[in-house]
Amino acid sequence: MVNRIVPFVLVILLVVIQAQMWFGRGSLPNVTALERKVEAQHAANAKARLVNDQLASEVEDLRAGLGMVEEKARMELGMVRPNEIFVQVNPR
Template sequence: MLRPLHLILLALLLVLQGQLWLGRGSVPDVMRLRQVLKDQKQQNAASRLANDRLSAELHDLKDGLEMVEERARSEIGMVKPNEIFVQIAR
């Protein structure tokens, strides 16, 4: 009488072990997903840092006319009215 019960319990144990090691949500699957999550968090941190830098530069460009003027002077050679531009060749 105990023999069929043992077989049922053994079959149930095998099914549960198969799920643990091979099925969805298995140990290897969880480890892989943890690595994917870690990689994504690193990418998010790098993107957040780049966004913060761009946001700060955008804020400076919107509010800081001095920075705009400095860039215009250095990149395109802007000269204000009544200013004299002197270029020294070395």
């Protein structure tokens, strides 16, 4: 009788392990979806890193000299020096 139970238990264990592999937390579809999420996050991190590098460069330029401050004031605030004429061109 024990000889009949052991193969049956082994088959049940094999089915359980296979079910976990195909449908469980470590299943192939789940792993593939997680890999896609990781790739998307790497892309988002690369974009954020680029923005951070640009901002760090801008901060360093602002600390280094007044040229960048003047350029920012001209571009964002419309600053003009005395005896200058401000001309705005609208692209079509």
